[in-house]
Amino acid sequence: MNKTKDKQLNRPRVGFFIIGIILLASSLRAPVTSVGPLVGMIREGLGISNTTVGMLTMLPLLAFALVSPMAAKISRKFGRDRTIFFSLIVLTFGIILRSMNGIETFLLGTVLLGFAIAIGNVLLPAIIKESFVTRIGLMTGVYAASMNLSSAIASGITVPLASISWLGWQGALGAFGLLSLTALLFWIPKGEIKATNEENSDMNTKKSSGLWKSTLAWKITLFMGLQSLIFYSIIAWFPEILQQKGMTAASAGWMIALMQFTLLPFTFIIPIIAGKMESQRLLVAMTAGLFFLGISGVTFSSPVLIPLWMISIGIASGSAFSLSMMFFGLKTRNSNEAAEMSGMAQSVGYLLAAFGPLLFGLLKDVTGDWTTPLAFLMATSVLLFIFGMGAGKKIEI
Template sequence: MSNKQNIKAVPSSIGLIILGIIIIAANLRAPLTSVGPLVSLIRDDVRISNTVAGLITTLPLLAFALLSPLVPKFGRRYGIERIILIALIFLTVGIVIRSLSGAANLYIGTAILGFAIAVCNVLLPSLIKRDIPNKIGSMTGVYSISMSLFGAIASGISVPLAVNAGLKWQGALGIWGILSFVSILCWLPQLGNQTKQTTTTSQQMASNDVNVWRSPLAWQVTLFMGIQSMVFYVLIAWLPEILKQQGIGSNQSGWYLSIMQLALLPFTFIVPVIAGRMSSQRLLVVITIILLLTGTLGLLYGSSNIILVWIIILGIGGGCAFSLSMMFFGLRTENAHQAAELSGMAQSIGYLLAAIGPALIGFLHDATNSWNLPLFILLGASVLLFLVGIGAARNRFVGSRNSYELPRKGR
């Protein structure tokens, strides 16, 4: 049996790796979720329609779709740590450019930060699979909480920063450049990581060479990723506007969006831990869909007096869906290479689907002058999420026809 060599990074300290993952994850939603509550301010200042305003949320998703398939190759060639550092630098630059006045700067900066976030989105699951393989569930939960917590904070403080603090929408968006700069400083020590040669059997190399693009299971994971992302980013972009139609002011609707994201926090940690100990995650998929359907139906037909209840239910469902999509990258693959390839594929096609959401919903609202049809679209998306989720939750690896019992202890 022939052996082949593979480069594997050796972390100088697991503690530093975990700290780096947490701080980087904090940057992956805040620059995006800070936009939703400010859409009306941006729209009026730049003088654009709801459809065009939806592109502010759509552009990063298109960037995710375009760059994600290439990221695993960059990571293998230049090293995961180095590529992540470059991405963090571009993220900071993109945030600064977006915060400058003018529509051109708004969209150019948004595109740049979208490319940067795409790199980190793809490589973080692979980094966890490589360096902390026995704690995939708990580490996925930790970085999911970091993402969601800072995403919620960004939604809640955007309007107060822009209006009450007098920073305008530019300052409210630009302030997140401070966090991305701090993440650069925290990640710099990782460049000192040494590398070592590890031997890999030909059987393992064969598993490395699996073409995930030909795997039905990989496509189910991809569609699950895409549909849940579409639902989430539609809510991030338009929930404040949906609430305004029901008589809720900008400040309050921004905090409601923040509460939706805070509601998912415990579940972004609990769900990955539970999922990692289950051979099949189908029960979790069913629970997730019930929550999403209930929350959406509540916005459509429920009492406005308990609208916060529907928002919290939506948040919990969204948190479960996101956590499952992240877990599938590790649970449905056998090694870090496959995890990166599946992550790249899922985030490419998945976010391409998600990118359609905010602009389409904005267009439908402009065409009907109502949020009812957009909410029906979300109901249909939840049904589709169930269909692909049942397949993605099967106890199998990509590229394999047989079912494998996944290790449960320590996941």
């Protein structure tokens, strides 16, 4: 009765399934993070303003916020395999459309790929909850590391790809359609993985709309949202802040790369550790503390120590993201509730992430310096600690 669902699959199918999860996870970050390094080329190629570029970078996050609450309902109606399969088709089409030379196609393609990525973002934790009951930590680590590795690689290779004359920025963005197309082959509908007993099957068909009234669900949601706000604000603004502190543009870019590569091992390790703990409060305290330490270090200390502070922020970012994903599985009763929880948290989370960098920039414009917006991030780290302590406490499922 308490056998693990992953035992239902034979070894070759388990391996095939895990590869599919890795490819799906890799497809969910690269199409978004590949845009940043090409902003100048895109602005020049499309003849648009900086304000329009800013709106383009917000669009995927707003799409995540809009579609995330619907993903679980769509999945219940059509089945997870089919839902992911068709979302990957939409993702591939959106990537191709975005890489055509026109502002209208760029906008439409960006919206479509944002919708598709939102579906995958929400359903992946539910798939792990359903199919790898005793390996939630390990498999969360696998897909979280895959997402962040593809994100870092995408940030690094887009400019070299765009410098190839016959590719240009359009070809560099379109190249990531090959990744989603490959993932598509692993998600051709084969029938859903069934629950191991009637009781679990019944639970997985129940709706979990009560989550929106749950104090625990809101603590998890706010933890997810606040860590997203911090991460995307840092990605958007720290290169300019570091240049103001005397770094060259290239050095500032390498500091962001250092942060992203530092977080990679922690996106894999933290879920495994968290899965073995009844309470994750110690990990939450470490995460919030490292965020606060790193941001305050960048704000007040010597520029010589900036690599140390970026490593601190990188560890915190990897830990915070992984804990968010783990909470969806650890703090829910079944895969359907995990999908609902994931949808709720990612909807609010990416809405905060979309407007966080905007608020950060507004504070800079109002005050005329970087200290106030950085203090805002430090205060956000304190809130992350407060809500994370509630999300990470031991509960009885």
